[in-house]
Amino acid sequence: MAKANQRLTKRAYQARAQALRASLVELQVELKSVPFKVLFIVAGPEGAGRGSLLNTLAEWLDPRGVETFSYHAPSEEEQQHPQQWRFWRSLPGIGRIGLYAGSWYTETLREEARSKRALSLVAQEADRIRDFEKLLADGGTLIVKVWLHLSKDAQGRRLRTLRADPATTWRVTDEDWHHHRIYDRLDQTAKFIRSRTNRPGARWTIIDAEEERTRDLQVGQLLLTEFRKQKIRVARLLARTKGRKPGPSLRPTGLRRLQSLSLDQDLSEKDYDALREKWLGRLNQAVRAALAEKRAIVFVFEGWDAAGKGGAIRRLTSAIDPRDYRVIPVAKPTAEEKHAHYLWRFWRDIPRDGRMAVFDRSWYGRVLVERVEGFCRPDEWRRAYAEIKDFEHQLTEHGAIVLKYWLHVSHAEQLRRFREREALAHKRHKMNDEDWRNRRQRAAYEVAVGDMLALTDRDQAPWHLVPADNKRFARLEVLRSASRQIEAALGD
Amino acid sequence: MAKANQRLTKRAYQARAQALRASLVELQVELKSVPFKVLFIVAGPEGAGRGSLLNTLAEWLDPRGVETFSYHAPSEEEQQHPQQWRFWRSLPGIGRIGLYAGSWYTETLREEARSKRALSLVAQEADRIRDFEKLLADGGTLIVKVWLHLSKDAQGRRLRTLRADPATTWRVTDEDWHHHRIYDRLDQTAKFIRSRTNRPGARWTIIDAEEERTRDLQVGQLLLTEFRKQKIRVARLLARTKGRKPGPSLRPTGLRRLQSLSLDQDLSEKDYDALREKWLGRLNQAVRAALAEKRAIVFVFEGWDAAGKGGAIRRLTSAIDPRDYRVIPVAKPTAEEKHAHYLWRFWRDIPRDGRMAVFDRSWYGRVLVERVEGFCRPDEWRRAYAEIKDFEHQLTEHGAIVLKYWLHVSHAEQLRRFREREALAHKRHKMNDEDWRNRRQRAAYEVAVGDMLALTDRDQAPWHLVPADNKRFARLEVLRSASRQIEAALGD
Numbered sequence: 001m002a003k004a005n006q007r008l009t010k011r012a013y014q015a016r017a018q019a020l021r022a023s024l025v026e027l028q029v030e031l032k033s034v035p036f037k038v039l040f041i042v043a044g045p046e047g048a049g050r051g052s053l054l055n056t057l058a059e060w061l062d063p064r065g066v067e068t069f070s071y072h073a074p075s076e077e078e079q080q081h082p083q084q085w086r087f088w089r090s091l092p093g094i095g096r097i098g099l100y101a102g103s104w105y106t107e108t109l110r111e112e113a114r115s116k117r118a119l120s121l122v123a124q125e126a127d128r129i130r131d132f133e134k135l136l137a138d139g140g141t142l143i144v145k146v147w148l149h150l151s152k153d154a155q156g157r158r159l160r161t162l163r164a165d166p167a168t169t170w171r172v173t174d175e176d177w178h179h180h181r182i183y184d185r186l187d188q189t190a191k192f193i194r195s196r197t198n199r200p201g202a203r204w205t206i207i208d209a210e211e212e213r214t215r216d217l218q219v220g221q222l223l224l225t226e227f228r229k230q231k232i233r234v235a236r237l238l239a240r241t242k243g244r245k246p247g248p249s250l251r252p253t254g255l256r257r258l259q260s261l262s263l264d265q266d267l268s269e270k271d272y273d274a275l276r277e278k279w280l281g282r283l284n285q286a287v288r289a290a291l292a293e294k295r296a297i298v299f300v301f302e303g304w305d306a307a308g309k310g311g312a313i314r315r316l317t318s319a320i321d322p323r324d325y326r327v328i329p330v331a332k333p334t335a336e337e338k339h340a341h342y343l344w345r346f347w348r349d350i351p352r353d354g355r356m357a358v359f360d361r362s363w364y365g366r367v368l369v370e371r372v373e374g375f376c377r378p379d380e381w382r383r384a385y386a387e388i389k390d391f392e393h394q395l396t397e398h399g400a401i402v403l404k405y406w407l408h409v410s411h412a413e414q415l416r417r418f419r420e421r422e423a424l425a426h427k428r429h430k431m432n433d434e435d436w437r438n439r440r441q442r443a444a445y446e447v448a449v450g451d452m453l454a455l456t457d458r459d460q461a462p463w464h465l466v467p468a469d470n471k472r473f474a475r476l477e478v479l480r481s482a483s484r485q486i487e488a489a490l491g492d
Numbered sequence: 493m494a495k496a497n498q499r500l501t502k503r504a505y506q507a508r509a510q511a512l513r514a515s516l517v518e519l520q521v522e523l524k525s526v527p528f529k530v531l532f533i534v535a536g537p538e539g540a541g542r543g544s545l546l547n548t549l550a551e552w553l554d555p556r557g558v559e560t561f562s563y564h565a566p567s568e569e570e571q572q573h574p575q576q577w578r579f580w581r582s583l584p585g586i587g588r589i590g591l592y593a594g595s596w597y598t599e600t601l602r603e604e605a606r607s608k609r610a611l612s613l614v615a616q617e618a619d620r621i622r623d624f625e626k627l628l629a630d631g632g633t634l635i636v637k638v639w640l641h642l643s644k645d646a647q648g649r650r651l652r653t654l655r656a657d658p659a660t661t662w663r664v665t666d667e668d669w670h671h672h673r674i675y676d677r678l679d680q681t682a683k684f685i686r687s688r689t690n691r692p693g694a695r696w697t698i699i700d701a702e703e704e705r706t707r708d709l710q711v712g713q714l715l716l717t718e719f720r721k722q723k724i725r726v727a728r729l730l731a732r733t734k735g736r737k738p739g740p741s742l743r744p745t746g747l748r749r750l751q752s753l754s755l756d757q758d759l760s761e762k763d764y765d766a767l768r769e770k771w772l773g774r775l776n777q778a779v780r781a782a783l784a785e786k787r788a789i790v791f792v793f794e795g796w797d798a799a800g801k802g803g804a805i806r807r808l809t810s811a812i813d814p815r816d817y818r819v820i821p822v823a824k825p826t827a828e829e830k831h832a833h834y835l836w837r838f839w840r841d842i843p844r845d846g847r848m849a850v851f852d853r854s855w856y857g858r859v860l861v862e863r864v865e866g867f868c869r870p871d872e873w874r875r876a877y878a879e880i881k882d883f884e885h886q887l888t889e890h891g892a893i894v895l896k897y898w899l900h901v902s903h904a905e906q907l908r909r910f911r912e913r914e915a916l917a918h919k920r921h922k923m924n925d926e927d928w929r930n931r932r933q934r935a936a937y938e939v940a941v942g943d944m945l946a947l948t949d950r951d952q953a954p955w956h957l958v959p960a961d962n963k964r965f966a967r968l969e970v971l972r973s974a975s976r977q978i979e980a981a982l983g984d
Binding site: 018019020021022025028029050051052054055058059060062063064066068070071072075076077101102165167168169170171274277278280281284285310311314317318321322323326327329331334335336352360424425426428429430 | 510511512513514517520521542543544546547550551552554555556558560562563564567568569593594657659660661662663766769770772773776777802803806809810813814815818819821823826827828844852916917918920921922
């Protein structure tokens with residue numbers, strides 16, 4: 001622990017604070033040109049001065065580059081999403097410093113103060129936090145965590161002094177005294193949580209909080225040091241070749257599954273018309289039942305260019321009340337999105353309980369186009385399989401039904417459709433050079449698709465491979481398998 | 493009403509649809525270069541085919557440029573904001589077409605179907621919608637509203653046909669039959685709402701919905717025509733000189749109020765220290781009482797450069813639990829924000845019931861910097877006074893307490909502070925050329941500030957003029973007046 005042995009005079013403090021301020025503001029200017037985010041989390045017992053420390057930091061920093069966050073008990077809307085949704089919602093913008101007076105830690109400790117929980121439950125929550133922070137840190141975010149240490153005696157003294165003065169007595173609440181009485185238990189729990197969440201990229205620093213001036217200077221200095229280290233780290237990462245080598249298959253079973261799919265299905269228009277209404281009806285029932293049970297439904301559509309994703313989605317949604325679903329077309333990321341974690345924009349669109357979202361392309365772009373085209377580094381797309389599995393696990397754990405489709409067309413049928421599109425005025429906009437470029441990379445994409453199928457297929461969020469050379473068959477197949485998966489999820 | 497007299501053959505329909513599709517897609521490409529938004533609202537009785545029409549449009553348009561919206565009964569979070577918050581939250585991005593299957597209209601009519609309301613209530617709601625649409629239309633948004641007309645007989649036939657076929661019987665709900673039974677009353681109400689909301693910039697077009705193909709073609713054609721007209725309108729607006737003439741005072745009383753403010757207050761450090769804790773305590777009590785009563789609190793800080801807004805805000809917030817408030821520093825708008833309505837980014841940050849937000853600069857930029865620097869047209873900033881009053885009225889009507897501060901420093905004191913800032917390393921970042929440029933325009937800004945004071949001062953959202961040549965006095969004055977206004981709002 002950093003110890004504050006001597007009291008600083010006001011003059012000495014001011015001199016050091018001024019130097020620190022100048023450096024911190026320089027840091028903020030640099031932060032605009034170096035693409036990373038900073039989360040600065042302050043935790044500690046009541047009376048340790050989280051609020052006053054953040055006020056000092058807010059004074060030292062340029063307020064235009066700072067966002068402050070804190071959390072209340074989850075709102076209804078937040079409760080109707082997976083637990084982490086609220087944290088994803090409140091991340092600082094790019095080039096900004098997020099100051100967290102409250103955070104996932106304060107929430108956990110407040111909960112503990114209300115009622116003692118089994119250690120295994122606390123451990124579970126801590127591990128979840130650790131995974132979340134790992135994800136952000138791996139994505140290049142700097143996470144600085146400070147624990148303000150204040151002994152039980154010092155806490156008592158501070159609360160009594162505040163209470164004694166009529167002008168400040170309002171600062172001390174009943175909750176503060178309660179926390180003081182159970183100081184030892186809270187301290188033990190905090191120690192336990194810190195040890196489980198003290199990982200590379202998200203380390204805890206314990207700062208003695210008894211001396212206010214020393215505390216503030218030490219924290220400012222810490223922020224500065226960590227920022228400088230991160231700058232070097234980020235620069236080194238950026239210098240790594242992204243390379244255009246998508247690499248060989250990681251798990252060839254997926255590729256074999258893809259290549260063995262038979263594509264010679266046939267379905268007459270007449271048969272299709274009859275079956276379609278039947279399955280639309282069944283899907284409608286299944287979806288309504290799921291939404292009535294407050295389950296969320298998440299559809300993911302991936303597939304080759306011109307495989308017919310749009311058409312399949314329109315047939316699917318024609319069975320659903322327009323107020324119940326949203327289609328989310330996933331285009332290239334905007335500038336803002338490009339600087340955020342790749343999962344961020346998808347978290348934003350995750351439906352709440354009792355609603356449905358259809359993603360027309362999705363987070364799988366990370367392991368498909370970004371892998372094949374080298375838009376991200378190999379360590380990034382390799383990590384993504386586990387990150388995506390964890391993301392989808394959070395959805396299904398919360399109760400969402402996740403349905404994933406890969407629409408598969410043969411190389412020959414794709415060519416026929418490309419040519420048809422180019423011939424038709426109203427379809428020409430769907431074609432561009434990129435489509436032809438992607439087509440030439442079919443082999444590399446097949447490897448990527450295969451790995452995706454092998455590495456992200458879970459019982460709770462399975463991949464449906466849909467033979468799509470025959471559009472009618474493909475559309476019907478989507479209706480059929482969606483009805484069945486939703487019914488199974490409801491336990492029918 | 494556009495009449496559909498003859499049935500179209502499938503072949504004729506397809507030929508016309510293809511031509512329309514090609515034009516619509518061209519339109520979407522243009523929309524990316526012309527900066528306006530499109531809201532396309534489809535309303536009409538059950539069975540008129542809102543869903544299938546939107547499905548057709550979704551097929552015709554490039555999905556990457558489309559966003560679809562619809563509304564449920566307001567969520568808890570939505571209920572805890574002024575009524576319009578949910579509509580502001582769901583506007584299409586720039587260059588995108590927003591398709592509204594549900595809209596403020598469907599919500600109003602569903603409500604009416606559940607229970608007949610007094611006409612005056614419906615009228616009030618319609619007027620609110622009209623004002624909202626006027627605001628958007630004035631801001632350059634194209635609003636196309638289609639009412640799908642279906643007679644009671646045709647509705648009955650359609651519902652019976654669907655019900656008779658086992659494959660489609662699921663499409664007809666009890667709610668549909670209820671709407672059918674009260675067709676006449678709903679039709680009357682809809683007519684009434686349409687007539688009150690049929691205004692320039694947001695006109696209704698009634699389309700006969702009996703013939704599906706004709707209906708779709710007519711709607712597509714309408715969208716195309718309206719888009720082309722709007723393109724010309726927007727180009728004409730853009731060509732208008734913005735001009736750098738902020739103009740003379742509209743209402744000189746405000747300017748006189750500003751100039752007669754005395755600035756020679758004094759307050760010793762000792763007196764300040766004593767009084768500060770007292771008033772911080774009182775403010776803390778008042779804020780806690782207000783938040784406990786689920787009132788939202790909105791602080792607005794405006795003032796000359798270097799008037800001490802940041803310092804005043806930090807003193808103010810030091811009295812508040814960090815979890816209860818957010819400070820929102822208002823910088824230059826981002827590219828995305830620049831293309832949105834100027835009020836949009838502020839709506840986003842309006843606190844929910846029981847929370848507090850402190851705006852460090854605000855929507856008043858429209859009538860201050862944008863007026864003086866010519867960043868918007870004279871018709872735009874002139875309109876803004878009424879728009880802002882209406883915006884703040886919505887906040888206070890919902891129960892929010894709105895506190896507005898103008899921090900006033902003399903020209904001489906400002907100069908002293910500028911020079912001091914330039915001399916100090918840790919304050920230098922606060923100064924730039926713009927500050928000196930603004931300073932030279934003092935007279936023009938004074939006129940704008942005066943008009944702002946005179947034209948947006950309301951009993952429910954009053955302006956506090958704070959003499960700020962003495963920083964201590966100014967900070968204390970903010971604490972005092974805020975405590976008093978909040979106490980008064982609570983009826984203490």
